[in-house]
Amino acid sequence: xxxxxxxxxLVLLAPLAVRAVEPISxxxxxAGVLTGYISYPRLYCLFAECCSQKQSLSRDALxxxxxxxxxxxxxxxxxxxxxxxxxxxxxxxxxxLTLSLHGWTGTGKNFVSKIIAENIYEGGLNSDYVHLFVATxxxxxxxxxxxxxxxLQSWIRGNVSACAxxxxxxxxxxxxxxxxxxxxxxxxxxxxxxxxxxxQKAIFVFLSNAGAERITDVALDFWRSGKQREEIKLRDxxxxxxxxxxxxxxxI
Numbered sequence: 001x002x003x004x005x006x007x008x009x010l011v012l013l014a015p016l017a018v019r020a021v022e023p024i025s026x027x028x029x030x031a032g033v034l035t036g037y038i039s040y041p042r043l044y045c046l047f048a049e050c051c052s053q054k055q056s057l058s059r060d061a062l063x064x065x066x067x068x069x070x071x072x073x074x075x076x077x078x079x080x081x082x083x084x085x086x087x088x089x090x091x092x093x094x095x096x097l098t099l100s101l102h103g104w105t106g107t108g109k110n111f112v113s114k115i116i117a118e119n120i121y122e123g124g125l126n127s128d129y130v131h132l133f134v135a136t137x138x139x140x141x142x143x144x145x146x147x148x149x150x151x152l153q154s155w156i157r158g159n160v161s162a163c164a165x166x167x168x169x170x171x172x173x174x175x176x177x178x179x180x181x182x183x184x185x186x187x188x189x190x191x192x193x194x195x196x197x198x199x200q201k202a203i204f205v206f207l208s209n210a211g212a213e214r215i216t217d218v219a220l221d222f223w224r225s226g227k228q229r230e231e232i233k234l235r236d237x238x239x240x241x242x243x244x245x246x247x248x249x250x251x252i
Contacts, residue, residue, distance in 0.1 A: 049122065051129055051163035059085040062119045069115060073108055074230050075237065076101065084116055087203070095190045096202040100173075102211040102241055109207040113169050116205065120167065129163045131155070135172035139180055149183040156187055157197055164201040173208035211241045 045052075062085060066077045080099065087097040099116075101109040113132075114125055121127035133139075139148045159166045170176065170184075187199045215237060222232055 049128055051165060057085060057088040057119055059089075062115070065115050065119060070108055070112060072229065073112075075232065075234055076108070076112060079234065080112060080116065084119070084203075088120070093200050096188055096199050096204055098188050098204045098206070100206045100208065102208050103215055104209060104212040107212075110171065113205050113207065116203075117167055117169075120165070120203075125169075127167075129159070129165065130167045130169070131159060132169045132171065135170070135176040135180075139176065142177060145177050145179045148177075148180055152180060153183050156184070156199075157195070160187075160199055160202050161197050164198065165203070167203045167205070169205045169207065171207045173206045174210040214241065 059081065063077075063081055066081060070077060083097060083099060087093055101112060103109055117127065117130045118124035121129055124130065125132060133152075139145075139152075156166075156168065159168075173181075184204070186194060187202070188204060192198060192200070218232065218236055219229060222229065222236075
């Protein structure tokens with residue numbers, strides 16, 4: 001590669017000039033050349049993950065991942081495919097993409113988040129631009145809510161400033177203190193920017209057990225009526241989820 005060849009060329013030529021150049025000067029010259037190469041954005045992105053590295057998302061690749069890895073979730077597949085692919089392909093979204101995934105533990109909420117992250121960044125959940133928060137792990141003490149709010153807002157603001165296409169995943173939303181939810185809400189609305197930072201290209205994914213019982217009830221009603229699970233429409237779930245979310249004291 002260009003970088004290695006350039007560095008190798010400098011190293012090979014160094015013995016010829018060693019008498020004329022002080023060792024410390026030679027070291028500075030080498031460092032300067034290498035820094036020049038690495039600071040060039042496109043070249044840097046060959047060696048490290050960049051926010052702008054992946055400018056688009058393949059709808060076909062996302063659909064293939066959802067079809068081959070996610071089972072029994074036909075509603076989630078359709079909504080996620082359309083929402084994520086449509087959002088990423090829009091160069092000027094008016095607000096951040098917000099996804100709220102509900103269901104019992106083990107139904108695939110975290111797995112779906114993983115699929116989304118992997119289709120946007122090669123590092124997936126390990127990417128520097130994907131941030132996972134677990135309510136009971138990261139915000140365990142009610143007495144520290146004020147501190148958590150300040151830290152969370154600062155973290156969101158700092159990461160979106162560094163990468164507009166940042167992804168934030170909040171797990172156990174049904175266990176998150178209402179004050180923390182209020183701290184997130186301003187970033188989800190129709191604002192061109194807040195304090196000089198635009199959040200319109202960011203993605204927020206909320207995972208919650210709230211509504212799981214209602215989802216089960218709807219699926220059971222369909223089964224008792226002799227209908228297939230795949231016949232359930234989004235409108236069949238919307239009311240049940242709305243009621244559950246409203247009744248949940250920690251809601252967004």
